[in-house]
Amino acid sequence: QAQLAESGGGLVQAGGSLRLSCRASGRFFSSSAMAWFRQGPGKEREFVAGIRWRDDYTYYADSVKGRFTISRDNAGWPVYLQMNNLKPEDTAVYYCAADATFRAGISDYFDDYDNWGQGTQVTVSS
Numbered sequence: 001q002a003q004l005a006e007s008g009g010g011l012v013q014a015g016g017s018l019r020l021s022c023r024a025s026g027r028f029f030s031s032s033a034m035a036w037f038r039q040g041p042g043k044e045r046e047f048v049a050g051i052r053w054r055d056d057y058t059y060y061a062d063s064v065k066g067r068f069t070i071s072r073d074n075a076g077w078p079v080y081l082q083m084n085n086l087k088p089e090d091t092a093v094y095y096c097a098a099d100a101t102f103r104a105g106i107s108d109y110f111d112d113y114d115n116w117g118q119g120t121q122v123t124v125s126s
């Protein structure tokens with residue numbers, strides 16, 4: 001099974017920016033969409049943004065709309081999450097995930113995703 005690996009996390013002050021990357025290695029796998037999720041301290045894992053492979057359609061959680069941008073390299077990988085105007089409430093472990101099911105839209109439900117990276121920590125100080 002292909003493995004996903006995130007990078008680019010770190011410590012940043014409020015108002016700053018980070019760009020996360022998600023790379024795949026190992027056996028090729030088919031997926032319809034990629035997404036970023038996050039899990040903050042004491043919180044449930046939540047959807048952040050998703051991108052559909054076939055047409056680059058994107059979908060965002062309301063909490064990050066206008067501040068975060070999901071994209072992918074022309075070759076397909078990596079998948080990026082550009083995060084601007086970061087806030088302390090964005091502090092979380094960020095995960096990339098792959099959805100193997102072809103859907104009409106992009107799922108924001110974590111259980112629909114089949115393959116997960118290990119996560120990268122993002123900490124935003126006030």
